[in-house]
Amino acid sequence: MLGKLEADARLTRYLLGAMSETEREDIEAEYLSDENAFEQMLIAEDELVDAYARGELSDKERSQFEKNFLTSARGRDRVEFSHALVGAVADARPVTVKVAPEPSPASWVALWAAFTPRLRVAAVTFMASCRTWKNAHRVAGFAR
């Protein structure tokens, strides 16, 4: 069974007209007979139209999209709606910059727990060398 990302990529390739006729027929048989598969296609279409409206497609994808979607009034209507939606959503809320919080002691514990034993040894050795270097530096300062 395909993973979610792979499945989405497959639907996107279908919508862009970038697959073989046999693959196309498989997808068509799926969504023409299954409501859920059809809804997933519509969602993939939403995502693709939005990506086009936001300028997030590669040159090749954009060209494929324009060739496949802008030929029908329905396709153009969807793109126009997406442009309006992107604008309306941007105006609906002032832009807020989300700053990642400073790592708390608890995050350090979590980070430590995520380390493999070999990484832990390396981290301890590194910190010990830093301390030794710092002490040696301080001693040298006193000596001067």
Add this chain to the structure above:
Amino acid sequence: MDPPTSLKKEWVLTKEAFDRFLCLLDIDRERAGQKYESVRLRLVKYFQWSGALEPDIEADETITRVTRKIEEGANVYNLNAYIQGVAKLVKAESLRNPNRKHLVIEDAYDLAVTIQEEPGKSERRMCLDRCLDKLPDESREIIITYYENEKGIRIQCRKQLAAKLGVTQNALRINAHRIRMGLETCVRNCLANC
């Protein structure tokens, strides 16, 4: 034997024939109506995604031909599969049609520029603002959070929104899509009344 093509074109869809088609979709009239809408939308999308210039017309042609076959007494054991078969034929005929207008790529670019260069607040945008205002608070919040921000941040925001609502990311995708479909219908109606 099938009648010649010239005769096929003369067949006109009647109320009785259409009722028979609806009956095959569902015995209950209301449910049959809903199923008809669903079948038609799938066909429209099928033709649209196949690059048809007029997907609505080709979807209706498919339904008319299926209805006619039923009226003529064809044994249809699996209606869905039958519709699919007829749709494929309609698509193949449409691709073979020498009169079919091909939109050259330059025209598509021109259309792209027209779409992107809408000055000021368009009627569509004003309608959309109105439709957004009519949404219940939770739906409005979902739509805004789901579609705001740049690509990378957007994915993160969607994960957080799904967690906040206590649903899977796929359930959130479906929910946002359904709200969006409602909005698109609302905007279409609003534009039609402008």
